[in-house]
Amino acid sequence: MQTTTAPAATEAAEGPAKYGVFRLAYDVANEDPALTRNWKKTVHIAVTGASGQISNHLLFMLASGEVFGRDQPVALQLLGSQRSREALEGVAMELEDSLYPLLREVSIGIDPREIFKGADYALMVGAQPRGPGMERADLLDLNGRIFKDQGQALNDVASPDVKVLVVGNPCNTNALIAMENAPRIPRKNFHALTRLDENRAKCQLALKSGKFYTNVNRVAIWGNHSTTQVPDFVNARIGGRPAIDVIGDMKWFRNEFTPTVAQRGGALIKKWGRSSAASTAVSVADAIRALVTPTAPGDCFSSGVITDGNPYGIPDGLIFSMPCRSTGDGNYEICDDFIIDDWLRSKINASVDELVKEKECVGHLIGTPNPVCRITKDDEDTWLPGEN
Amino acid sequence: MQTTTAPAATEAAEGPAKYGVFRLAYDVANEDPALTRNWKKTVHIAVTGASGQISNHLLFMLASGEVFGRDQPVALQLLGSQRSREALEGVAMELEDSLYPLLREVSIGIDPREIFKGADYALMVGAQPRGPGMERADLLDLNGRIFKDQGQALNDVASPDVKVLVVGNPCNTNALIAMENAPRIPRKNFHALTRLDENRAKCQLALKSGKFYTNVNRVAIWGNHSTTQVPDFVNARIGGRPAIDVIGDMKWFRNEFTPTVAQRGGALIKKWGRSSAASTAVSVADAIRALVTPTAPGDCFSSGVITDGNPYGIPDGLIFSMPCRSTGDGNYEICDDFIIDDWLRSKINASVDELVKEKECVGHLIGTPNPVCRITKDDEDTWLPGEN
Incomplete structure (x- = not known):
């Protein structure tokens, strides 16, 4: 035998x-x-x-x-x-x-x-x-x-x-x-991984616009995977048109859209009693598939990647979610045609500040000379609800 | 909007x-x-x-x-x-x-x-x-x-x-x-569903034969999804040859193969701490896919189906796992070319007896006149370990 x-x-x-x-x-x-x-x-x-x-x-x-x-x-x-x-x-x-x-x-x-x-x-x-x-x-x-x-x-x-x-x-x-x-x-x-945030943002844009989610694209998540994340409605498109025009409700975009996306995990854990393992896994699968299949022309996917030399003036040396595209060979480039208006810029800056602070606090792990941690227990908690 | x-x-x-x-x-x-x-x-x-x-x-x-x-x-x-x-x-x-x-x-x-x-x-x-x-x-x-x-x-x-x-x-x-x-x-x-049993049986035949599981086919599960189930090594093939010839160890087939398959869920729950939800779901997916895609020539899949008019002399009126094939239209026919030797027959008969008894005990739910239940607490427990 x-x-x-x-x-x-x-x-x-x-x-x-x-x-x-x-x-x-x-x-x-x-x-x-x-x-x-x-x-x-x-x-x-x-x-x-x-x-x-x-x-x-x-x-x-x-x-x-x-x-x-x-x-x-x-x-x-x-x-x-x-x-x-x-x-x-x-x-x-x-x-x-x-x-x-x-x-x-x-x-x-x-x-x-x-x-x-x-x-x-x-x-x-x-x-x-x-x-x-x-x-x-x-x-x-x-x-x-x-x-x-x-x-x-x-x-x-x-x-x-x-x-x-x-x-x-x-x-x-x-x-x-x-x-x-x-x-x-x-x-x-x-x-x-910020693809789960992107997927959740697309679902909310579909719900609000009354268009099935397959019509929603070019939805970038900028920044940290935390409550300072910036789901980008400025560049998002629904059925080929700007999401802003299709939905036409800036108050909703500015006051409700971002917290709804950021708090989705928390809403889900309240219903489901446990964290959203299945849809997280789906988004991981999506994130990998995005690297190994060519991105559709004009579309993008979100991923937290190194900011070195990025076209948006975000400081180098951070892992920051930005819109990316891939030829399907496992690599990507950062999309360079996204419009950053004042609103986006201010939100992106806030997420930059947070990541800079996080980086300082792990300075001892990445060889920063004389690292100082400025995060204290009095800082606002930006941990996403519903996540471990 | x-x-x-x-x-x-x-x-x-x-x-x-x-x-x-x-x-x-x-x-x-x-x-x-x-x-x-x-x-x-x-x-x-x-x-x-x-x-x-x-x-x-x-x-x-x-x-x-x-x-x-x-x-x-x-x-x-x-x-x-x-x-x-x-x-x-x-x-x-x-x-x-x-x-x-x-x-x-x-x-x-x-x-x-x-x-x-x-x-x-x-x-x-x-x-x-x-x-x-x-x-x-x-x-x-x-x-x-x-x-x-x-x-x-x-x-x-x-x-x-x-x-x-x-x-x-x-x-x-x-x-x-x-x-x-x-x-x-x-x-x-x-x-x-007996496809999980079939999958587990194929895995054990692969392990025992040293051939990767893609070489194993024509593995029928006969009978009840319980410890009286009959994983069929008589008709199973490995690399196109009878599994019996490839493995050449009848003692293993008769004494170890069936209990290993039947107790797999129990072995898994001991390791994993909970029942095997993922592989059960995979087997459900397999079972449906078997109905909606054509079965490879000479192969079969196992499913518990109605015995009415079956070619193996199993009494009519039972849901009994048998080897099936499909043209991929959602329907199936029972394969009629499986050899039932004395060993298989005796095991199949035991599973028939069990299902007849179960049927009697639910007579009041299926319109049987004057139903009598003969299952008592002194009967052997044939519930599969590791299952709810």
């Missing part, structure tokens, strides 16, 4: 040890060559917080082929914590039982230096949840340490062109910390 | 009231005719237990297009309970925020006569969970009452050709009760 087979010759043998049925090699020779001729090299995707609620949706979306495409084999490298070690195995067992034909490898572990090996994508879902009464500065430090360590691990073992998407909050500053601790990886490869 | 638009002319206006953004009509005229020319009429899918864990995965799979196809608009009609009314709204909000282009309608409610209106598919995920110390006969009755009511509702308001898939346990007998209470709907349209 045969219990293992050699890896298929076309795949590199590097990466962490495989789990269960995924120790077996997929044999491309059994498939119809007409089907497999155009198949790409397996994409290796590391996911942190892999036994949590968001990942429990996300991993199955990744495995199904709906994110990277039906001709793209995938390997999942799952990072958990010592505490969640058994749950991680449970997730791997469910992935085994799902028999996804494109899912070629699953690895599980608790050491980022093992699990990030050879990763082409790193989806950083895990973060320390905010405990009761925990102050923002403490939380920044607590998560910052995790992301410093994980950034260094990415630097050491991931693919040198790994794309990193941070979901765990505070995601902009966590992404900044990982980036600053991974000098070998291009700075523009780091993203913080 | 426009707050609603008329439904698109091509869609019937029947069905339950729509939720939130789904009150708005999708306007096919905005789309590229090259894309929409071949689009089909919206499929209406009712889902019960819609705020539960399995549905929380399943609904997003249905909405994404991975089940019914990328050219198939879908409407989701979600049934919850009074107790879960708010959670149901939370699910609908997450579906709104996910902006699935193929998801055209979402309705939520607690009245099956409202929610089942016009349904083309009814996925009966909800069931009363088994309480501590609850006896099987009591559970059969408790769930039977729900499925009697829901069967009558389907009969009254669903599409006359609705396909019904029962996931809530005991699913075979629940499906039987729904079927017997829906005389207007063809008996062969009722299914009980």
Whole structure:
């Protein structure tokens, strides 16, 4: 009886040890060559917080082929914590039982230096949840340490062109910390998730305009994934026309639109009793798909990316959500044709101020000389309701 | 300002009231005719237990297009309970925020006569969970009452050709009760989910043979979705050869294979701390996809279906898992070329006996004259571990 087979010759043998049925090699020779001729090299995707609620949706979306495409084999490298070690195995067992034909490898572990090996994508879902009464500065430090360590691990073992998407909050500053601790990886490869905010903003514009959401595009989220975020109605379009003209209610835009988007997670948790794991996972899938499929002409997607050299006068050295477009090769450029009116500018500046302050508070984690933290418990709490 | 638009002319206006953004009509005229020319009429899918864990995965799979196809608009009609009314709204909000282009309608409610209106598919995920110390006969009755009511509702308001898939346990007998209470709907349209068992069986055959699971096919599950289920290794193939020859270990097949498959849910709950909602949802998606895509030549899929006129001498009038094939039009036929050896026959007979007993115990719900229940608390418990 045969219990293992050699890896298929076309795949590199590097990466962490495989789990269960995924120790077996997929044999491309059994498939119809007409089907497999155009198949790409397996994409290796590391996911942190892999036994949590968001990942429990996300991993199955990744495995199904709906994110990277039906001709793209995938390997999942799952990072958990010592505490969640058994749950991680449970997730791997469910992935085994799902028999996804494109899912070629699953690895599980608790050491980022093992699990990030050879990763082409790193989806950083895990973060320390905010405990009761925990102050923002403490939380920044607590998560910052995790992301410093994980950034260094990415630097050491991931693919040198790994794309990193941070979901765990505070995601902009966590992404900044990982980036600053991974000098070998291009700075523009780091993203913080604001696609959920974009999706929620599009839904609210659809609801208000009476046009189905497929008509809504060019909706940028600017800034931090916090209550200072700026959902951009100035450049948004509905059915090809400016959203401002279609809706024609500036009071709603200025007073209701932004808080409705920012408080959506809170509204949902009140109904649902728990945070919106499924739609967060959908937005992660959307955010990755945006990088690996060409952006429609004239459209954009939102992502928190490095501001270095941006065309909007936002200070360099921040991870800041801006409108982006992609040719579908995993990279992006910042859209340069968005109009910034005075209202947008003032809101963007407020989000810049917040991110600068956050950056100061994690100075000790990113090599800032003589760092000083100006965030105190008397500052307004800009943590998004309904998020950990 | 426009707050609603008329439904698109091509869609019937029947069905339950729509939720939130789904009150708005999708306007096919905005789309590229090259894309929409071949689009089909919206499929209406009712889902019960819609705020539960399995549905929380399943609904997003249905909405994404991975089940019914990328050219198939879908409407989701979600049934919850009074107790879960708010959670149901939370699910609908997450579906709104996910902006699935193929998801055209979402309705939520607690009245099956409202929610089942016009349904083309009814996925009966909800069931009363088994309480501590609850006896099987009591559970059969408790769930039977729900499925009697829901069967009558389907009969009254669903599409006359609705396909019904029962996931809530005991699913075979629940499906039987729904079927017997829906005389207007063809008996062969009722299914009980055994696809999860099939998937788990394929995974175990892959693990044991050292061949990746894509090489394993023709794996039938016979009988009841309980510990009397019969995962069929006699007809199973691995890489085109009989699984028995490839693995060559009859002791493993007879003593370990079946319990490993049947106890997989229990093994998983020990690791994971909760039941296997994600892989169950995947298997529901697989089960529906099996009906709407043509079965590969020589292959089969497992489903609990009505035994009337089956080619294997199984008594008529039971919902019994058997190997099926489909031309992809939503219907199926029972494969007639499976070999039943003495071992399989004895196991199948045991599962028949169990289902006959279950049927007797719900006689009062399906119009049996003078029903007598022979299941007592001294009977062996055949409830699958790890399932509610």
